[in-house]
Structures are given as C-alpha cells and as structure tokens.
Amino acid sequence: MKKCYVIIGRGDIPTDFPRKELGEYFSLKAKIMGGEILSKEESDRFEELNKSLRKWKRNNRNDEYWEGFFDVISHIMRNVGTSVYFGFYDYCSPSITEAIDRAVKNGCKRIIVAPVMIIPGDRVCEIEIKERLEFSKILHPEAEIIYAWPYPEEEIADFIIKQIERFDNDK
Numbered sequence: 001m002k003k004c005y006v007i008i009g010r011g012d013i014p015t016d017f018p019r020k021e022l023g024e025y026f027s028l029k030a031k032i033m034g035g036e037i038l039s040k041e042e043s044d045r046f047e048e049l050n051k052s053l054r055k056w057k058r059n060n061r062n063d064e065y066w067e068g069f070f071d072v073i074s075h076i077m078r079n080v081g082t083s084v085y086f087g088f089y090d091y092c093s094p095s096i097t098e099a100i101d102r103a104v105k106n107g108c109k110r111i112i113v114a115p116v117m118i119i120p121g122d123r124v125c126e127i128e129i130k131e132r133l134e135f136s137k138i139l140h141p142e143a144e145i146i147y148a149w150p151y152p153e154e155e156i157a158d159f160i161i162k163q164i165e166r167f168d169n170d171k
Contacts, residue, residue, distance in 0.1 A: 004083040004108040006099050007073055008115040008129060011088035012065035014056045025049040054093040066092065072116065083108065089115075089124055096129065100136040104143050114148040118156050125149055 013022065028046040031038060038046060058066040069086075077084045083106065087099025094102065096113075103111050113133060115125050130147060137145050 001109045002083075002107045003110040003112070004085060004103050004106075005076070005080065006085045006087060006096075006103055006111055006113045007076060008096055008099075008113060008117075009065070009069040009086065009088050009092070010115075010117060010124065011054075011091035012063055013053070013091050014058055014062040014066075016062045017053060017056055021049055021052065025053060053091055054088075054095070058092065063092075069116065089129060096132045097136055097139070100133075100140065100143075100145065104140045108143065110144045110146070112146045112148050118151050118159075120150045120153060 025046070028038065028042055028049070031042070032046070056062075060067040073084065073086050083103070085099045085103045087094050087096040089096060100111060100113070113129075115129060117125050120126075129149075133145055133147055137143075
C-alpha cells in the first residue's frame, strides 16, 4: 500500500495583498463566523477574495512564514523515505483538501497528516483540521487518512527545553 505524508501549515497573509480587498475579505469572514447566511453575491465575492488570497504570489519579502514553512518541508522531504505533500489551513494554496486530493490522485492509499502547530488546545488543530479531514475521508473512502495529532506533551516540552539550552550560556 502506497503511503505518504501531508504536512499542514497555518498559512499567513502576504504583506502586499491589497488592504481594501483584505478588509472586505475579513468583513465577510466575520459574518460567516458569526453564523450569518451570506447573499449569493456576498458568497461569490468571498470565494473570489479567498481564491485571490490563497493564490497570491508568495516570496520571502511578502510572507516570511511561507518561506520558513518550505524550509521545514524541504528538510522533511530529504529525511523521510516517502512522498511528502503540503497544504495550508488558511490564506495559502493548496488547501488541506487539495493536498489530500493530490496525494490520492498520485496513488497514496495511506495518508498520514501532521500539522506544524504543536501545542495541544489549538482550536485549528483540535476542531477545524479534523473537520476538513473528515470531509476528505468522505471524498476519498479508498484512502486511509490518519491524523497524527496531538503530539505528546513531554516531547514538545523536551524540544523547547533543548532549544532553550542551545541559548543558555550558563551551561
């Protein structure tokens, strides 16, 4: 069975995205988050703005997160013996669903999904990514989709301690 990994980043807003459109995007998103039903025109506009934001050209000047995420992805790709795909929770392409779609189209039958957000209690990891994975499971019943989260708290703590020790000159 062909296996692959999908690494999920949070995504960020590029600094050169037009502010007027960004304000409009967040205004419509606030309505959605508040439970309002958008009109057809508002819904179409939100989808247009969301697509524009996700497809915006990224580089190290307008989205430092994007660059850092790909540095991590490159390291993962060099150090694992399987295909690695990536997706973003918000603001960037590909989306989580698109990343899983691509993995399935390339023959992956066992897809292990891991977010880069590591702290337990993160709403995005706890609820929203899980919901998107459940949707992908419905779209792709032929694939086993495994969510490799939450991370063990002890390992997170050890990672942070090691990082602190790198900078602790008293040791």
